[in-house]
Amino acid sequence: MARVVVDVMLKPEILDPQGQAVANALPRLGVSDVASVRIGRRVEIEFEGEADLERAREIADKLLANPVIENFQVKVES
Amino acid sequence: MARVVVDVMLKPEILDPQGQAVANALPRLGVSDVASVRIGRRVEIEFEGEADLERAREIADKLLANPVIENFQVKVES
Amino acid sequence: MSIDTVERAESTPDELQPFAELGLKEDEYERICQILGRRPTQSELAMYSIMWSEHCSYKSSKIHLKQFGEKAPPSDRMLAGIGENAGVIAVNDKLAVTFKVESHNHPSFVEPHQGAATGVGGIVRDILAMGARPVAVMDPLRFGAADHPDTARVLPGVVGGIGGYGNCLGLPNIGGEVVFDPSYQGNPLVNALCVGVLPVDRLQNKAATGPGNIVVLMGAKTGRDGIGGVSVLASATFDEGSEQRRPSVQVGDPFIEKLLIESCLELYENKLIVGVQDLGGAGLTCALTETAAAAGTGMDVQLEKVHLREASMEPHEVLASESQERMLFIVEPSNLDAVLNVASIWGVIATPIGVVTNTGRVRITWHGETVVDVPPGSLADDGPIYARPLREPADLILLQADRAETLPRPTDLRETLLTLVASPNLCDKTWVTEQYDRYVLGNTILAQPEDSGIIRIDEETGLGIALSVDGNSRYTRLDPYDGARLALAEAFRNVAVTGAEPVAVTDCLNFGSPEDPAVMWQFAEAVRGLADGCQELGIPVTGGNVSFYNQTGATAIHPTPIVGVLGIIDDVAKRIPMGFSHDGDLLFLLGE
Amino acid sequence: MKVGVVTFPGSLDDRDAARAVRIAGGEAVRLWHADSDLHGVDAVVLPGGFSYGDYLRCGAIARFAPVMESIKKAASNGLPVLGICNGFQILCEAHLLPGALTRNQHLRFRNREQWVRVESSATAWTGDYQDGQEIYILIKNGEGCFVADEETLDMLEDNGQIVARYVHGNPNGSMRDIAAIRNEAGNVVGIMPHPEHAVEALTGPSLDGLGFFTSVLKHLSGGSEKE
Ligand SMILES: Nc1ncnc2c1ncn2[C@@H]1O[C@H](COP(=O)(O)OP(=O)(O)O)[C@@H](O)[C@H]1O
Numbered sequence: 014m015a016r017v018v019v020d021v022m023l024k025p026e027i028l029d030p031q032g033q034a035v036a037n038a039l040p041r042l043g044v045s046d047v048a049s050v051r052i053g054r055r056v057e058i059e060f061e062g063e064a065d066l067e068r069a070r071e072i073a074d075k076l077l078a079n080p081v082i083e084n085f086q087v088k089v090e091s
Numbered sequence: 092m093a094r095v096v097v098d099v100m101l102k103p104e105i106l107d108p109q110g111q112a113v114a115n116a117l118p119r120l121g122v123s124d125v126a127s128v129r130i131g132r133r134v135e136i137e138f139e140g141e142a143d144l145e146r147a148r149e150i151a152d153k154l155l156a157n158p159v160i161e162n163f164q165v166k167v168e169s
Numbered sequence: 170m171s172i173d174t175v176e177r178a179e180s181t182p183d184e185l186q187p188f189a190e191l192g193l194k195e196d197e198y199e200r201i202c203q204i205l206g207r208r209p210t211q212s213e214l215a216m217y218s219i220m221w222s223e224h225c226s227y228k229s230s231k232i233h234l235k236q237f238g239e240k241a242p243p244s245d246r247m248l249a250g251i252g253e254n255a256g257v258i259a260v261n262d263k264l265a266v267t268f269k270v271e272s273h274n275h276p277s278f279v280e281p282h283q284g285a286a287t288g289v290g291g292i293v294r295d296i297l298a299m300g301a302r303p304v305a306v307m308d309p310l311r312f313g314a315a316d317h318p319d320t321a322r323v324l325p326g327v328v329g330g331i332g333g334y335g336n337c338l339g340l341p342n343i344g345g346e347v348v349f350d351p352s353y354q355g356n357p358l359v360n361a362l363c364v365g366v367l368p369v370d371r372l373q374n375k376a377a378t379g380p381g382n383i384v385v386l387m388g389a390k391t392g393r394d395g396i397g398g399v400s401v402l403a404s405a406t407f408d409e410g411s412e413q414r415r416p417s418v419q420v421g422d423p424f425i426e427k428l429l430i431e432s433c434l435e436l437y438e439n440k441l442i443v444g445v446q447d448l449g450g451a452g453l454t455c456a457l458t459e460t461a462a463a464a465g466t467g468m469d470v471q472l473e474k475v476h477l478r479e480a481s482m483e484p485h486e487v488l489a490s491e492s493q494e495r496m497l498f499i500v501e502p503s504n505l506d507a508v509l510n511v512a513s514i515w516g517v518i519a520t521p522i523g524v525v526t527n528t529g530r531v532r533i534t535w536h537g538e539t540v541v542d543v544p545p546g547s548l549a550d551d552g553p554i555y556a557r558p559l560r561e562p563a564d565l566i567l568l569q570a571d572r573a574e575t576l577p578r579p580t581d582l583r584e585t586l587l588t589l590v591a592s593p594n595l596c597d598k599t600w601v602t603e604q605y606d607r608y609v610l611g612n613t614i615l616a617q618p619e620d621s622g623i624i625r626i627d628e629e630t631g632l633g634i635a636l637s638v639d640g641n642s643r644y645t646r647l648d649p650y651d652g653a654r655l656a657l658a659e660a661f662r663n664v665a666v667t668g669a670e671p672v673a674v675t676d677c678l679n680f681g682s683p684e685d686p687a688v689m690w691q692f693a694e695a696v697r698g699l700a701d702g703c704q705e706l707g708i709p710v711t712g713g714n715v716s717f718y719n720q721t722g723a724t725a726i727h728p729t730p731i732v733g734v735l736g737i738i739d740d741v742a743k744r745i746p747m748g749f750s751h752d753g754d755l756l757f758l759l760g761e
Numbered sequence: 762m763k764v765g766v767v768t769f770p771g772s773l774d775d776r777d778a779a780r781a782v783r784i785a786g787g788e789a790v791r792l793w794h795a796d797s798d799l800h801g802v803d804a805v806v807l808p809g810g811f812s813y814g815d816y817l818r819c820g821a822i823a824r825f826a827p828v829m830e831s832i833k834k835a836a837s838n839g840l841p842v843l844g845i846c847n848g849f850q851i852l853c854e855a856h857l858l859p860g861a862l863t864r865n866q867h868l869r870f871r872n873r874e875q876w877v878r879v880e881s882s883a884t885a886w887t888g889d890y891q892d893g894q895e896i897y898i899l900i901k902n903g904e905g906c907f908v909a910d911e912e913t914l915d916m917l918e919d920n921g922q923i924v925a926r927y928v929h930g931n932p933n934g935s936m937r938d939i940a941a942i943r944n945e946a947g948n949v950v951g952i953m954p955h956p957e958h959a960v961e962a963l964t965g966p967s968l969d970g971l972g973f974f975t976s977v978l979k980h981l982s983g984g985s986e987k988e
Contacts, residue, residue: 026393027392028392028394028420028422028492082283082420
């Protein structure tokens with residue numbers, strides 16, 4: 014078994030209401046030195062055999078990320 | 092500015108319907124060697140000054156993750 | 170890069186400008202130069218290209234839409250009509266209702282979830298701008314073939330987007346349509362209707378009156394969303410090139426919109442503002458010029474005061490941005506603190522960005538340099554108007570010759586019935602409607618699966634309103650004049666059968682390219698039919714929306730006029746639901 | 762009797778909860794998220810909606826509102842608290858109730874009328890029901906799937922802390938068909954379906970939801986709480 018991780022984040026120019034809501038809540042936890050929060054998805058794909066980066070990239074592109082508003086990164090997890 | 096990343100994943104014993112939905116869709120893309128897919132959140136916290144791991148851990152513990160169902164990991168992003 | 174200022178424009182008269190890329194014709198560009206007495210700055214060019222686009226200027230439809238006013242029966246219920254953000258109808262001497270249907274078709278094809286969501290957000294702000302509390306939404310939808318793979322992408326996204334946004338605003342969804350037809354394969358239709366209620370004396374106005382009054386922008390920060398969205402997405406044919414236009418899709422934040430709703434209502438209630446305009450397509454450009462033009466005043470705006478999501482934005486981008494969840498207010502200086510206070514209670518950003526002047530010019534500066542100096546009426550009211558050529562579609566005779574009478578009679582009725590029941594257009598719509606909250610606010614009297622939605626608007630007296638939206642594009646393709654009348658008649662009947670009295674009409678006219686004479690003919694016929702139908706039934710069109718360029722390549726969608734009818738019911742307890750109520754009731758069939 | 766209804770930014774069913782309180786014969790008092798003063802109310806309803814947009818996790822941010830501090834304190838002294846839908850999520854996030862509410866298993870928002878069986882009338886909010894009574898109310902949520910570890914679930918069963926279960930179909934995948942639970946003392950109840958939308962014949966599927974509001978009023982006036 015081998016794990017590939019796909020991180021999917023909103024493109025930087027796209028509004029991230031979730032991240033904004035969290036950033037706005039931080040002062041209530043006494044945190045004031047955070048400039049911004051962005052929230053995306055972390056997808057862990059467990060392959061039966063070898064970690065297949067190419068495959069994972071294809072899955073990310075077709076299924077996990079919406080290229081209109083999101084970017085993704087694929088990496089093998091050690 | 093320094094970035095801390097918090098990865099929040101459902102605990103292994105908690106059902107992840109979103110991950111399962113993705114896993115179920117894979118055969119349609121011709122992918123058959125994936126054992127499982129789990130979907131969590133990736134939170135990028137941008138600190139104004141130094142990356143403050145302790146702070147980030149506290150934010151994760153109190154706000155970003157729900158300990159009843161989720162685990163989290165905190166790391167400084169290079 | 171240095172900013173293109175008015176001063177610079179004057180000193181570089183021959184600089185080439187990309188007007189054609191922005192969708193302006195050569196003669197339109199020349200007119201702009203004439204109006205300004207010089208070449209426009211980059212910001213001004215962006216503003217004219219947006220405001221003179223089909224979507225904002227109604228340049229191809231205006232001469233036809235006039236009939237709605239000319240043929241309309243006189244109605245003393247109408248407090249605001251066509252030309253306002255939405256039509257307003259007095260229900261009694263205390264309460265009024267405002268409603269309107271709008272399209273968000275192209276964005277919903279590009280990014281179904283966000284496109285549909287921001288469609289709901291946009292129409293809700295139109296209703297809010299009239300002074301009303303939004304109380305319900307409806308969503309007439311058209312998709313390609315139910316079994317086409319792309320429908321599996323578009324439909325769940327659209328439904329999720331409409332539900333996600335509307336549910337989060339707390340607006341019950343009280344009806345709509347789901348229709349499948351291959352003609353919508355590359356161009357689904359996402360129309361959204363919103364209805365709101367206001368005390369008659371709370372009706373708001375968009376005019377920026379009173380020189381010295383402050384211009385306040387409230388709501389979300391401004392980002393690069395939807396730049397060129399209106400002019401590019403809604404005013405051009407959608408084809409392969411559309412891939413590159415993708416970044417202009419906006420992302421909505423319904424939570425901020427909910428806070429805007431509550432803030433606005435508090436401002437209206439406490440009479441803290443003199444004018445209000447929502448920001449939708451064409452963003453600040455439209456809001457600034459329309460409010461100033463409506464009052465015949467001018468405005469001095471310091472554009473750098475606008476809160477930006479991305480610091481690197483340039484003035485023309487700030488002016489063109491279609492970031493969602495923003496409203497513009499005109500405020501007397503003595504009320505400014507109170508306005509800012511309301512915003513801070515609800516946690517929304519409010520920023521004074523300029524003042525009303527009596528110069529008759531909208532002047533916009535960017536860090537002290539003048540980037541815009543225009544007469545606002547030239548953008549808001551005096552856009553180009555076209556009488557486009559019309560020609561009956563060549564295939565119409567053939568289509569009409571293929572009559573139902575010539576079809577073979579079915580021999581196996583059971584088989585026919587099963588085919589009908591299994592057809593996507595007749596099947597149960599619960600998969601869709603379950604994703605919408607129809608109970609929130611606690612005043613929904615009728616909703617899915619009824620013919621009309623009914624909302625109680627006065628809990629003490631039981632006063633209510635009924636609404637139905639309908640359209641039949643296959644019929645309209647065969648005969649646009651009667652197709653439009655049929656849509657009206659259907660919505661009218663659906664409202665009437667609940668026991669409500671139909672009083673007003675809104676419409677969303679979804680058509681192909683106006684540059685195609687056959688499409689333009691369909692449009693002209695449909696408008697004529699709708700206007701005549703309204704005259705015959707004795708109810709006015711109070712507002713609506715035109716969506717052109719709904720086509721894939723050279724192939725237009727079926728012409729799709731969607732008609733919404735609003736009715737009044739004095740006591741919702743007397744409404745008549747669809748189902749059979751009592752054993753032993755008699756059944757009658759009226760009509761032929 | 763004064764029943765407070767909290768409005769968070771993004772609360773939606775607050776007017777409906779207040780209406781239900783009034784129909785039941787109580788006085789509804791509006792409480793504001795940023796105000797820690799409970800204004801002398803005898804009970805509190807946390808209404809449905811999308812507090813703070815329900816971004817991150819439903820209820821995760823609302824939990825930190827000043828009003829929640831006061832509610833937590835008062836609840837530990839026996840103040841009856843009812844969390845409906847988003848209110849239930851907030852109560853779990855605030856650890857006033859065990860477990861968590863997660864994304865519906867079918868991943869969609871679902872609004873439908875739903876049969877629910879009242880399992881425990883021994884709470885401040887359900888005294889007017891019979892144990893085992895089936896009521897017809899409605900659900901509308903995207904994250905209504907109750908989850909907890911087996912140990913917690915067993916404990917809930919053993920202590921009679923399961924207040925209601927879905928019957929004739931589980932709408933969201935909730936473990937052990939849980940629709941509502943209570944704390945050990947029975948003064949804090951969280952329910953996913955919406956009793957406040959079943960209090961008027963014209964606007965709801967039934968009048969079956971009214972019992973929650975009449976129950977608490979009776980409970981407060983020292984009436985018939987079963988133990
Ligand atoms: N997109 C939609 N949004 C909300 N309600 C819808 C939608 N589509 C259909 N409905 C509702 O579902 C019910 C059944 O729709 P439909 O089968 O089209 O009925 P009809 O043929 O009588 O118009 C109606 O109450 C209608 O308003």
